[in-house]
Amino acid sequence: MVNIVPDKAPFTQVEIILLLTAFAAGTVDVISFATLGGVFASAMTGNFALLAYYVAQSDAQSAMGSVVALSGFVLGCALGVLLRRSRAQGQALSLLLKTEAGLLLFFALYAMWTPHVVHAPSDHLQILVLAVAMGVQAVIGQTVSLTTIVFTTTLTKLVGTIADSLANGDTIGLKDVKIQSAVVVSYLFGALLAGTLIVHKADAVVLLPFIGVALAFATHRWGGRLRL
Numbered sequence: 001m002v003n004i005v006p007d008k009a010p011f012t013q014v015e016i017i018l019l020l021t022a023f024a025a026g027t028v029d030v031i032s033f034a035t036l037g038g039v040f041a042s043a044m045t046g047n048f049a050l051l052a053y054y055v056a057q058s059d060a061q062s063a064m065g066s067v068v069a070l071s072g073f074v075l076g077c078a079l080g081v082l083l084r085r086s087r088a089q090g091q092a093l094s095l096l097l098k099t100e101a102g103l104l105l106f107f108a109l110y111a112m113w114t115p116h117v118v119h120a121p122s123d124h125l126q127i128l129v130l131a132v133a134m135g136v137q138a139v140i141g142q143t144v145s146l147t148t149i150v151f152t153t154t155l156t157k158l159v160g161t162i163a164d165s166l167a168n169g170d171t172i173g174l175k176d177v178k179i180q181s182a183v184v185v186s187y188l189f190g191a192l193l194a195g196t197l198i199v200h201k202a203d204a205v206v207l208l209p210f211i212g213v214a215l216a217f218a219t220h221r222w223g224g225r226l227r228l
Helices: 013-035 044-056 060-084 089-113 121-144 151-168 172-199 203-225
Strands: none
Touching: 013 089, 013 121, 013 172, 013 203, 044 060, 060 089, 060 121, 089 121, 089 203, 121 203, 151 172, 172 203
């Protein structure tokens, strides 16, 4: 038996899934904000703030986009919880990733084949699909105990871990910093890549979220089988 997976890989299988879904969330937020009327499909704290801002401006169209995103996220969370119920963690994670990947593939194909007109009804459908997918991803984060869409919480944990470790002189606690930092960097990389492609008017940008989650699913599905 020859193991082709390094004994001391930099990240575990679950951590790789977290990095890939964080990447997807970064791409989704930039795509939705830059091309679908200034809304966030995963960052609901920002969406609440934008909703209040649009209402204050009497911008009904933009406000409706934020409402659609919030509603879709709630629906996605509910769907994710139902899919996770009465299932073992591995089975639930597989089903959740498969569902999210399917939603993101539908979004990508629909976006590529639909002419883009600002504030068109198709925008709301795309926002809805993205937000539902991000709601499902929120449940994925709960399943593996680390969010990949709420980075205020992640940053708080990151700073707290570093501060506690330094104050106690305990470097063992710093091992959690690696994955927390990597998740933030992965989100930022996804956002930067999506932003760069949008600036250069690359239509293929809409495939990035699907690619990230599809790779996460493949990692979960076949990651444990990379042995000879």
